[in-house]
Amino acid sequence: MEVDLLSHDGGLAKGDHAWSLVLTDVCTQWTEVVPLKNRAQLWAFEALQEASGRLPFPLRGLDSDNDGAFINHHLLRWCRQRGILFTRCRPYRKNDNCYVEQKNWTVARRYFGYFRYDREEALRVLKELSGLLSLHVNFFQPSVKLKEKRRKGGRVRRVYDEPKTPFERVLEHPKVSEVLKAELQRRYEGLNPADLRRKILRLQQELFRLATPLRGITYE
Numbered sequence: 001m002e003v004d005l006l007s008h009d010g011g012l013a014k015g016d017h018a019w020s021l022v023l024t025d026v027c028t029q030w031t032e033v034v035p036l037k038n039r040a041q042l043w044a045f046e047a048l049q050e051a052s053g054r055l056p057f058p059l060r061g062l063d064s065d066n067d068g069a070f071i072n073h074h075l076l077r078w079c080r081q082r083g084i085l086f087t088r089c090r091p092y093r094k095n096d097n098c099y100v101e102q103k104n105w106t107v108a109r110r111y112f113g114y115f116r117y118d119r120e121e122a123l124r125v126l127k128e129l130s131g132l133l134s135l136h137v138n139f140f141q142p143s144v145k146l147k148e149k150r151r152k153g154g155r156v157r158r159v160y161d162e163p164k165t166p167f168e169r170v171l172e173h174p175k176v177s178e179v180l181k182a183e184l185q186r187r188y189e190g191l192n193p194a195d196l197r198r199k200i201l202r203l204q205q206e207l208f209r210l211a212t213p214l215r216g217i218t219y220e
Contacts, residue, residue: 001025002100003048003064005039006108008126010116012214017118018126020108021047024100028169029143030055031103032134035126045074054134056184057176061085065097107137111204115211122210129203132196138166140193 001023008018019039024031032051036043052059062084079086089097111133117126142163150157164172167188171181 001059001062002097003062004097004100004104005044006104007039008035008112008115008117010114010212010214012116015118017116017212018123019043020112020126020130021051022100022103022108023048023051024103025055025166026099028166028173029099029145030057030138030166030170031100031107033108033130035123035130037120037123041074045078048075049078056170056180057173059084061087063087063089063097065089106143107133111200113208113211115208116214117207117210118212119210122207122212125203125207125210129200129207132200132203135191136193136196136200139188139191140167140196141165142168 003021003023006020006022007013008020010017016038019036021034021036021044022031023034032054034047034051036047059082062079064086066088076086078084111129112126117123142165144160144163147159147161150159167184170176170184
């Protein structure tokens with residue numbers, strides 16, 4: 001899985017403010033978002049533990065950028081104790097983490113916006129909203145995956161697979177146990193997508209009201 005940190009500074013990158021840890025599985029596109037109060041190693045480590053605990057399959061590999069919130073002895077020791085392969089992308093090569101970078105927009109920015117959140121109440125709403133987004137995005141939002149690129153002369157044609165939800169991709173994967181698949185199926189059958197959507201919209205409105213206004217910065 002690829003992991004990244006997303007800032008909620010509203011365009012003013014100073015002082016304490018909320019961040020979001022985004023974790024995306026390369027194979028199934030399963031994505032988890034966990035807000036944290038700041039980017040200190042302690043909070044990033046706890047958020048990663050929480051996100052990995054939500055996954056419907058064991059975490060086997062973790063790839064991050066060169067952020068100091070991830071490159072530390074605590075995370076390396078945690079990965080080694082659990083048999084998790086820890087790697088990092090090349091410096092100044094943002095496309096090395098392209099899968100999670102895509103989810104930064106489609107899952108996090110799309111619902112949290114570009115506002116500044118630096119109050120405890122806003123962090124509480126962010127966390128509640130992220131839990132609902134995990135269900136909505138992973139069980140009900142299909143996406144496509146790039147299968148191959150075909151070059152013909154100076155043109156490149158991209159070939160994508162059929163749109164599927166992360167939930168469907170997990171069910172089709174041969175290395176996910178039948179027990180985990182059955183648990184996931186029961187969870188899916190207990191969800192109401194319309195009710196999820198209503199709750200997400202309500203929390204979005206509440207979150208935007210809690211955004212900290214910044215002098216001289218306007219949001220479009």
